[in-house]
Amino acid sequence: MHIGVIGAGQLGATLAEWCVESGHDVAITSRHPEQLGGLVERLGEHGRAVPIGEAAAFADAVLFAPAWSAAREAIDLAGPALNGKVVIDATNPPSAVPGGRSGLETLMDWAPEAHWVKAFNTLPTSVLTRRRGHDPLLAEFVCTDLVDARLTASKLIRDLGFAPVFAGRADTAKYVEPGGPLQMTEVNVQDATDVLAGVLGDYI
Ligand SMILES: NC(=O)c1ccc[n+]([C@@H]2O[C@H](COP(=O)([O-])OP(=O)(O)OC[C@H]3O[C@@H](n4cnc5c(N)ncnc54)[C@H](OP(=O)(O)O)[C@@H]3O)[C@@H](O)[C@H]2O)c1
Numbered sequence: 001m002h003i004g005v006i007g008a009g010q011l012g013a014t015l016a017e018w019c020v021e022s023g024h025d026v027a028i029t030s031r032h033p034e035q036l037g038g039l040v041e042r043l044g045e046h047g048r049a050v051p052i053g054e055a056a057a058f059a060d061a062v063l064f065a066p067a068w069s070a071a072r073e074a075i076d077l078a079g080p081a082l083n084g085k086v087v088i089d090a091t092n093p094p095s096a097v098p099g100g101r102s103g104l105e106t107l108m109d110w111a112p113e114a115h116w117v118k119a120f121n122t123l124p125t126s127v128l129t130r131r132r133g134h135d136p137l138l139a140e141f142v143c144t145d146l147v148d149a150r151l152t153a154s155k156l157i158r159d160l161g162f163a164p165v166f167a168g169r170a171d172t173a174k175y176v177e178p179g180g181p182l183q184m185t186e187v188n189v190q191d192a193t194d195v196l197a198g199v200l201g202d203y204i
Pocket of ligand 1: 032052120121126
């Protein structure tokens with residue numbers, strides 16, 4: 001796939017490198033794509049740094065990993081290029097999002113034409129790096145209202161060496177975000193069903 005990575009920080013850069021290793025082509029961006037020289041060198045011929053709109057236009061799927069405080073700006077800079085695209089939201093909002101809505105739902109309000117899905121947000125890159133590709137596979141929780149977004153995120157999660165586990169619709173994303181019981185929770189794939197049942201009951 002063509003993967004656009006918005007946000008070239010710790011998480012975005014790490015996921016970008018793993019996408020290239022897994023055979024994907026990556027366009028990564030920050031507000032300063034010209035400063036991403038070292039990362040672009042590491043990504044090699046299957047990676048490049050471009051302005052935000054270009055990364056979104058290039059992408060079959062977007063990995064959305066700016067700081068939460070920059071999320072609105074990043075969406076505005078990406079503009080209509082996000083419309084109709086699967087956008088995988090790895091951000092972590094502050095635990096008290098106004099109105100009790102999940103961060104994912106807030107992003108859906110800001111870019112309603114994008115196909116949003118939550119993943120890659122619950123654990124730090126140190127844990128992801130330690131667990132990546134090792135048995136038992138690490139469960140990577142996926143929340144979305146959309147089937148195409150779920151399928152695309154699940155494929156990418158598998159490609160990167162983790163096990164996708166559906167954890168409910170966009171309104172359950174608050175359980176995987178800060179303040180939720182699945183944030184910072186390292187779960188082996190074979191335990192994921194029990195853990196979800198314990199946390200979410202029959203909510204999903
Ligand atoms: N680090 C982790 O292990 C981890 C794990 C799970 C989830 N997360 C979540 O992932 C998000 C990023 O975390 P991080 O640790 O990678 O943060 P970080 O290292 O602080 O990087 C944030 C990135 O966002 C970029 N950015 C800021 N404004 C932007 C904009 N308008 N458009 C595009 N990019 C923009 C910044 O680049 P410029 O300043 O160059 O624009 C920077 O590269 C956060 O929401 C965090 O909670 C992080």
